[in-house]
Each structure stands twice: as C-alpha cells, then as structure tokens.
Amino acid sequence: MLRIALIGAGRMGQAIATEIAASADLELAGVCVRKGGKSAAITRLEAIDGLPAVPVVSHPRDILGNADVVIDFSLPDACVAVAAAAVQEKTPLVCGVTGLDAIGLSALQAASAHIPLLYERNMSFGIALMQRLVQQAAAALGSDFSASIAEVHHRHKRDAPSGTALKLGEALAAGRGEEFQAVYHYDPDGSRGEPAAGDIVYSVSRQGENPGEHSVRFASDNEVLQLSHQVTNRRVFAQGALRAAGWLVGQRAGFYSLRDIVA
Ligand SMILES: NC(=O)c1ccc[n+]([C@@H]2O[C@H](COP(=O)([O-])OP(=O)(O)OC[C@H]3O[C@@H](n4cnc5c(N)ncnc54)[C@H](OP(=O)(O)O)[C@@H]3O)[C@@H](O)[C@H]2O)c1
Structure with a gap:
C-alpha cells in the first residue's frame, strides 16, 4: 500500500484523488490546500466516489509524517514550502507544478540533495x-x-x-x-x-x-x-504522477524526471 500526501485540490488534485479512490494499492494520507481554501476543498473531495474522509490541512508538514510520498499539484507560490517540508520529513516528492520561477526551481534542486525528487512539467x-x-x-x-x-x-x-x-x-x-x-x-x-x-x-x-x-x-x-x-483526458497526468510516485519511493536522493522512468 502506497500512502500519498497530496498538495492542492484543484483540477489535478481531484483527478489524483479520484485515481487513488479507485485503486486497492493506494491510500490518500491527507490533502494540503491554501489557507482559506479548506471548506471548498473538502466539498470537492467529498464528491469523489469511494474516497474516505482524510485530514485536510493548510501546512504540508501536518500530513507528510503519515505518507510514503508527497505529490504536489498546487501553484508555484506553494512549492518552496512544500520542498522544505518534504526535506524536513524525509518524504520523497513528486512535483508537477508548472510556471516555477528561478527561486522555485532552485528550491527543488536544493531539496533533491536530501530526498528523491521528481519534477515533471508534463506527467504524460x-x-x-x-x-x-x-x-x-x-x-x-x-x-x-x-x-x-x-x-x-x-x-x-x-x-x-x-x-x-x-x-x-x-x-x-x-x-x-x-x-x-x-x-x-x-x-x-x-x-x-x-x-x-x-x-x-x-x-x-x-x-x-x-x-x-x-x-x-x-x-x-x-x-x-x-x-x-x-491529451484527451487529464487522467493521463494523474496516472503518470502516481506511477512516478511509486517509482520514486526507494530511489536515492536526486533530481529525476519522467525521462528517467521511460528508458
Ligand atoms: N505536470 C503535469 O503533468 C501537469 C498537468 C496539469 C497541470 N499541471 C500544473 O499543475 C498545477 C495545478 O494545476 P490545476 O489545473 O490543478 O490548477 P488549479 O485547478 O488552479 O488547482 C491548484 C490548486 O492548488 C491550490 N493551492 C494554491 N496555493 C496553494 C498553497 N499555498 N498550498 C496548497 N494548495 C494551494 C489551489 O487552491 P485554491 O483553489 O484554494 O486557490 C487549487 O486547489 C499548475 O501549475 C498546472 O500548470 C501540471
């Protein structure tokens, strides 16, 4: 069973939670959303068939301790804090956020010295x-x-x-x-x-x-x-991110992309 902490509950966060709910091998450990976005996120997650209620928090460190891997599909301004929390909790990180600036990218690079980190702007x-x-x-x-x-x-x-x-x-x-x-x-x-x-x-x-x-x-x-x-359905990104998460657990610390999985 792979326990996943999810950052972001927008279009992609919901697509990933939907895949997790449909899989016997995956479990959602919790979801981190923007401060002030909790009640809307809970409503969106409750609408997903078969998804048990999970903690919905506004700081990543509050769910990482209970997860094997964290998947971030939030927005660029969250990424630095997510990377720092993943390093602190020694949790492998899959980041799919696009539009990162130099600060966000270098935060991911720095984190990858301590944890396995897969950054991919397209999970297909x-x-x-x-x-x-x-x-x-x-x-x-x-x-x-x-x-x-x-x-x-x-x-x-x-x-x-x-x-x-x-x-x-x-x-x-x-x-x-x-x-x-x-x-x-x-x-x-x-x-x-x-x-x-x-x-x-x-x-x-x-x-x-x-x-x-x-x-x-x-x-x-x-x-x-x-x-x-x-892309005909954004499920492709959700399935790609989950496959990447399964692959990343057990890798050494380092900076990876999907090209490391597609030999
Ligand atoms: N790599 C890929 O294959 C791939 C594929 C599709 C999309 N993306 C990228 O993935 C990201 C998310 O896409 P999306 O379509 O799901 O966007 P979206 O629908 O706008 O969802 C973004 C979510 O992140 C939440 N969020 C914002 N700031 C946050 C914070 N500080 N902490 C936690 N959550 C926060 C937002 O909350 P609120 O709703 O409360 O603002 C929203 O729920 C974008 O960067 C997009 O370009 C990547």
Whole structure:
C-alpha cells in the first residue's frame, strides 16, 4: 500500500484523488490546500466516489509524517514550502507544478540533495517520448528547417507558454546544440518584432476546457514535419504522477524526471 500526501485540490488534485479512490494499492494520507481554501476543498473531495474522509490541512508538514510520498499539484507560490517540508520529513516528492520561477526551481534542486525528487512539467509518458523524438528530429534536420511550437490549453491556465511547450523547445534546442534561451521567441503582444532565423517561434491559445495539445513543426521550403500530442483526458497526468510516485519511493536522493522512468 502506497500512502500519498497530496498538495492542492484543484483540477489535478481531484483527478489524483479520484485515481487513488479507485485503486486497492493506494491510500490518500491527507490533502494540503491554501489557507482559506479548506471548506471548498473538502466539498470537492467529498464528491469523489469511494474516497474516505482524510485530514485536510493548510501546512504540508501536518500530513507528510503519515505518507510514503508527497505529490504536489498546487501553484508555484506553494512549492518552496512544500520542498522544505518534504526535506524536513524525509518524504520523497513528486512535483508537477508548472510556471516555477528561478527561486522555485532552485528550491527543488536544493531539496533533491536530501530526498528523491521528481519534477515533471508534463506527467504524460507520451510527451516524455515526444520530447525524445523532437530532440532526435532537430538533430537530424538541423538549421535548414525552421521550427515552431504551438500549444492549446483550457482558459483557466495561468502560465504561458505551457511548461510542456518550454520543455519541448528545450529538447529541440538541445538537439541542435543550441542554448534554448538564445533561440526562444514568444511575442504575444508583437513588441519584439520578427523572429530571427533559427528562432523557435511559439504560439499559444487558451480555449474552453482543453486539457492540452502540443505540436512541434519543422518546415523547409519544400516539406513540413510535424510531431503532435493531444491529451484527451487529464487522467493521463494523474496516472503518470502516481506511477512516478511509486517509482520514486526507494530511489536515492536526486533530481529525476519522467525521462528517467521511460528508458
Ligand atoms: N505536470 C503535469 O503533468 C501537469 C498537468 C496539469 C497541470 N499541471 C500544473 O499543475 C498545477 C495545478 O494545476 P490545476 O489545473 O490543478 O490548477 P488549479 O485547478 O488552479 O488547482 C491548484 C490548486 O492548488 C491550490 N493551492 C494554491 N496555493 C496553494 C498553497 N499555498 N498550498 C496548497 N494548495 C494551494 C489551489 O487552491 P485554491 O483553489 O484554494 O486557490 C487549487 O486547489 C499548475 O501549475 C498546472 O500548470 C501540471
């Protein structure tokens, strides 16, 4: 039985709690939500079929002691405190939060010196494979092909471009042997002017309840190669995070991603 502490009870938190409720091998040890968000979270959790009542707290340390692993799908401002609590309680941490700034990312890096920590901006195994394919395609096609990345997500999403779109761009730049930041071109208000040759050009759409679509397009004068991925149900992220959590328990302290599981 794997006991899981969950941080965040939004769309992803609910999807993970739903998977746990349906599994005989998983148990929810407790849920940590934003101060002031408790009663709404309890109502959302009570609506999940078969989920026993669990402690709902507003500080992670209050549930980590009773868990084998913690899964964080809250928002960026919670991550530093979650990482600190995971280190204090020596609890492996799976973090799926996107839009982290340098402080959040370095808090995760620092925590991974003490505990096994898996950070993944997209818990889909299909995306983990796509990342590898994009890197391979970029290496093979080189700079004769221009590259662009398009993503579509639900209208509630706060960060743009998505963490996944950035991750795909990083893989693309790595395939070409380039520094990602030097070729990253996202210009939602048109103030940066035309992209330079070789830039990776981003476009972003926010529509309805779309759980996520990404496509990477390589184009020369005479042909186009496109790699695309579409999430049809956000359960894929919940199942990926739970598989990652099971894998992470028992690993040495270190910084991991889904690519460490997808051999
Ligand atoms: N890695 C992946 O595969 C993947 C997939 C989908 C989403 N994501 C990312 O996962 C995160 C959550 O996504 P979502 O769609 O579930 O967002 P969401 O519906 O907005 O849920 C976020 C939840 O976090 C809670 N929260 C905010 N601050 C908190 C804090 N300090 N402590 C504890 N909980 C806190 C929010 O509480 P309130 O409702 O009270 O504000 C809300 O319940 C986002 O960063 C999203 O981009 C990652």
